[in-house]
Each structure stands twice: as structure tokens, then as C-alpha cells.
Amino acid sequence: MMITPLEKWIANRINVAGRLDLKRLYEYQLERFCETLANVKKNSRFYKRHLAEVVPSDIRDMGDIARLPLTTPDDIASDPEGLMCVSPREVGRIVTLGTSGTTGRPKRVFFTKEDQELTMDFFHHGMMTMTDAHDIVMICMPGGTEGSVGDLLQRGLARFGCKSIVYGPIKDYSHALDMIVNEKITCIVGIPAQILYIARMSENSTCRVTLKSVLLSADYVPASAASVIKNAWGAILYEHYGMTEMGLGGGVACDAGEGYHLREADLLFEVINPVSGLQVRAGEYGEVVFSTLTRQGMPLIRYRTGDRGRFLTERCPCGSSLQRLDRITGRLAAPVTLADGNRFSITQLDDALYKEPSIVTYAAELQTVNGRDCLRIIVKPASGPADLESLVQRIKMELPSLFKEERLLLHVEEGDVDYFTTGTLKRKIIDSRL
Ligand SMILES: [Zn+2]
The missing domain is CATH 3.30.300.30 (ANL, C-terminal domain)
Incomplete structure (x- = not known):
């Protein structure tokens, strides 16, 4: 089993030579968090008001962070520009998300070129978990425009010589299956409902297809998914956790397949009690909350994902000392x-x-x-x-x-x-x- 490539990547990002030092990671996160806090209080109309009482130099540890007010999807929906920390001409891409929350208004999320560069950097190193320069990846995610998830993924893969085809969401399954065969695809990235369907279809077809790996992202992954993927293609299933607000990427499973290692040089994750807003103990379930540490366009402080999750407390079998977030299995969205x-x-x-x-x-x-x-x-x-x-x-x-x-x-x-x-x-x- 290979150790998650995220470990070396994060060590490099925080300037640690050799094995990752968790104490140094924690100090780095705290420093970046306080910088972000100072930045949003100065440049974001929303945070000036939302965090008016907060003094960045008072934040000394995780306990202090845990007492800060949370940011909700509604905060973004009601006034997206209010969270912007750069001038509009520095924005490289605006992603508009469907209506959500209680306002019914679409959310808009802004990214600078530098923000997109960091996403590509994560995709580059995260994808090295399951692919190498010999693979050909079929990306069944939206990718028509520059800065879209498919585009950033393709550019991240190219950085280690991995070829890819941005196929887009599947509309014609027979066509997609022909593509897998004709282009000698070895890895597929897509959303669970589509990929599981094409896997079952492939298993029943006369033409035997073998793949090395499959990465599922962006939605609920049924517990049976790994065996469906294995039976159809002999492939190993990996799961990605992310959302647009995280900068598309958040964390990715390693060979152990138990939870996600996180993009910890760019994001600080917490798990909180959704009612009290306080952090729960490691291992306990709660709502996943994250803060951006390096984001420029639209930094977020303690953003509520609405996802139910927990940190795993045991060291990962891959040998990494990085923490892991357990597989996300549901929304906290009120029943x-x-x-x-x-x-x-x-x-x-x-x-x-x-x-x-x-x-x-x-x-x-x-x-x-x-x-x-x-x-x-x-x-x-x-x-x-x-x-x-x-x-x-x-x-x-x-x-x-x-x-x-x-x-x-x-x-x-x-x-x-x-x-x-x-x-x-x-x-x-x-x-x-x-
Ligand atoms: Zn691991």
C-alpha cells in the first residue's frame, strides 16, 4: 500500500523537509488562519460586520477558532460580492451554484487565477494516488470552459504526464462505453450515479473492459459501489470529497480506502455540533465545517457544509500521519x-x-x-x-x-x-x- 502522496505534498507546501511534522502543520494552519482573518476583516464587506468583535491577534489555538461565528451558505447566497476580497477584475472565474438554503437564491463563488492554481496543484498530487504517467483518464465531469472542474483536473493530470479526455457528464452510455474501449481508458472520474450505471452496463456487455482505478466525486456513494466497480472492471474505487466552496477539491482517499486525507495546506477542517456550534471530540459525528487558509477571491471562515461526518481517530493504514475525515454518508439537512x-x-x-x-x-x-x-x-x-x-x-x-x-x-x-x-x-x- 502506497502512502498518500498528499503527505509529501503538504510537507513541501509548509516547508518541512522529510516526514511531515504535525506540530509544524498545526502552526502553519494557525498562522494562515490569522492572516485570512485579518484579510477578510479588512477587505470583505460581509466579514467586517460578521467578525466585527474579533481581533486576529487574540486567536492562539484551535479553541479560539472554535468560538468564532460560523458562515452559512445563506450568507453567500444573500450577498456574494460582500464576501469578495479582491477587485472584480482580479476574479478569474465565477461559479454559480443552484438555489440552496432558505433564500432560494443561487450562490455565486469567486476564484482568482491563484485560487485555481492551488486547486490544480491539489488535483495534481491527489490524482497521483490512483494514476501515473502511463494512465489515460476519462473525466466525466463538466469541462467545457476554462477553470471548470474538468479543465482544472486535466491540467493537474498533465503536470505528471498523465493523459486525459474531458468527456463531460454522460448523456449516451453506449457512446461512453465505446469511448472507454477505443481510447484505452485506464481510469474514470465521475459522479456515482452515472459511473455505477455504466459499470453495470459494462459488466453485462460482451466486450470485457479492465480499468485500474475509478474516482467518484460530488455525491453520495452507496456502500455497494466498491464491489460494483471491482466486479465490472477489476478496478479499485477511490472517493473524493469536495464542493465548489472548498475550491472544488477537499480531500481524497488513499489506498486504504478508509476516509479522506485532506487538503490541509489550503483548508482547515472542523467537526462541530450543528446545534451548539462547538467542536465535537475526535471520532464523534457532527457537521463538517472548513475555513480557507490560502484563498484570495472569496476566503471563508468556518463555513458550514451541511455534511455529516467525523474524524477517524486511528492512524491510517497507509502509514501517513495526516488525519482523515471518515466517508461522508449523508447530509445534516433537516429531516x-x-x-x-x-x-x-x-x-x-x-x-x-x-x-x-x-x-x-x-x-x-x-x-x-x-x-x-x-x-x-x-x-x-x-x-x-x-x-x-x-x-x-x-x-x-x-x-x-x-x-x-x-x-x-x-x-x-x-x-x-x-x-x-x-x-x-x-x-x-x-x-x-x-
Ligand atoms: Zn492513508
Whole structure:
């Protein structure tokens, strides 16, 4: 098992010769954090007000950081320019994210050329975990424009001589499968729903395809994913954790496949109690929060991701002393409460529906039908018409407490679902009840 390449990369970034010194990393993070704090208090309209009481020189350790106010997705949505710390002409790329949070307004995130350079640097070293100069990577992520995730990934890969094709999100699965064969692809990067579908399709095709590795990013990865990838292609599954606000990249699994090593020279991660805002003890679950340490365009202080996670407390089997964030398995997004008091979340639906190989993905909405709660699920079938009746049975069987005595109605239909996200786990149950 190879030690995560992030260890050497981070040691270089913080000027440590030889093995990474965690004490030195911690000092580096604290210094960069205080610099960022001084920067946002001077240059960001939002943080001037939000952190008015905070004196950067008072921040001496993690405990002091943990007492600072949090930043929410709504803060970005309500006034994105208010978080900007550079003049508009220094912005190299603006990413607009779909509506989220309570404002219903799209979030805009700004990056400078230097910010994008740091993302490429992370992609370069992170991808060395699973690829080398002999590989040909198929990138099934958006990549049409300069500075998009596909573009930065391709440029990061080129830095160690690794070839890649920016294929984009898959629309025609047969075409994508031909591409894998014809271009002698050895590694695929994409979102779970699409890659797992094409893996199953490949397994059933007469043409045997072997890949070295697969990197899944940007959404919930079902527990069964590793075996699907292994059976179809003999490939090893790696997971990436990131969201646009993190600068697209946040952390990546090593050969041990247990949690993500993090981009710690650029980001400081915490896990907090979502109610009290205080840090939880290492190993306990809470909400993942991060601060940017090197970001110029739109630095963020203690940004709430809404993702449920925890730090792993044991040293990684790969031999690295870097900490690991456990696999993100769900959103903290408030579960919906039904008329009968029962509560459930998108994660439970994910577990029930992503086991079903006949569908690619789904969307869920709660409605009121004849005065009763009704869960409407729109499924995008893999091919041909979906067997809706057996899906209904399956969902009811997987979630018996929700549907017993018909307290919650269930309606499943087929439709087109727009499901490509560049963040993590952005899907949610849409509550449209009267
Ligand atoms: Zn490791």
C-alpha cells in the first residue's frame, strides 16, 4: 500500500523537509488562519460586520477558532460580492451554484487565477494516488470552459504526464462505453450515479473492459459501489470529497480506502455540533465545517457544509500521519417531519433506491394529496421503461415504518431528473406540502 502522496505534498507546501511534522502543520494552519482573518476583516464587506468583535491577534489555538461565528451558505447566497476580497477584475472565474438554503437564491463563488492554481496543484498530487504517467483518464465531469472542474483536473493530470479526455457528464452510455474501449481508458472520474450505471452496463456487455482505478466525486456513494466497480472492471474505487466552496477539491482517499486525507495546506477542517456550534471530540459525528487558509477571491471562515461526518481517530493504514475525515454518508439537512410525527431524510431514500440497478437516479417531493402526506418519487430509468410497481414494493419494504397503515402515500413515476451536481450530496427532499 502506497502512502498518500498528499503527505509529501503538504510537507513541501509548509516547508518541512522529510516526514511531515504535525506540530509544524498545526502552526502553519494557525498562522494562515490569522492572516485570512485579518484579510477578510479588512477587505470583505460581509466579514467586517460578521467578525466585527474579533481581533486576529487574540486567536492562539484551535479553541479560539472554535468560538468564532460560523458562515452559512445563506450568507453567500444573500450577498456574494460582500464576501469578495479582491477587485472584480482580479476574479478569474465565477461559479454559480443552484438555489440552496432558505433564500432560494443561487450562490455565486469567486476564484482568482491563484485560487485555481492551488486547486490544480491539489488535483495534481491527489490524482497521483490512483494514476501515473502511463494512465489515460476519462473525466466525466463538466469541462467545457476554462477553470471548470474538468479543465482544472486535466491540467493537474498533465503536470505528471498523465493523459486525459474531458468527456463531460454522460448523456449516451453506449457512446461512453465505446469511448472507454477505443481510447484505452485506464481510469474514470465521475459522479456515482452515472459511473455505477455504466459499470453495470459494462459488466453485462460482451466486450470485457479492465480499468485500474475509478474516482467518484460530488455525491453520495452507496456502500455497494466498491464491489460494483471491482466486479465490472477489476478496478479499485477511490472517493473524493469536495464542493465548489472548498475550491472544488477537499480531500481524497488513499489506498486504504478508509476516509479522506485532506487538503490541509489550503483548508482547515472542523467537526462541530450543528446545534451548539462547538467542536465535537475526535471520532464523534457532527457537521463538517472548513475555513480557507490560502484563498484570495472569496476566503471563508468556518463555513458550514451541511455534511455529516467525523474524524477517524486511528492512524491510517497507509502509514501517513495526516488525519482523515471518515466517508461522508449523508447530509445534516433537516429531516422532513410527516403529519404523523414520523421523520425521514434523503439518506434513507438513497439507501433504498440506489440499491436498485434499474434506475440511474431519482428526485423526491413531499406533497399534500386529499389532505394526506404523499411522497412523490420521480425515477430516471437506466434503459427502457421502469417497473414502477416493483419499485413501489421495494421502497415500502425498505422503509416499512414510514408506509405502515398507509400513513404516508407513495407515488412513483418515470421522468427526466436533472441530477448533475458539482457539490457534494446536494439533493434533498422537496417539501411542497400545503
Ligand atoms: Zn492513508
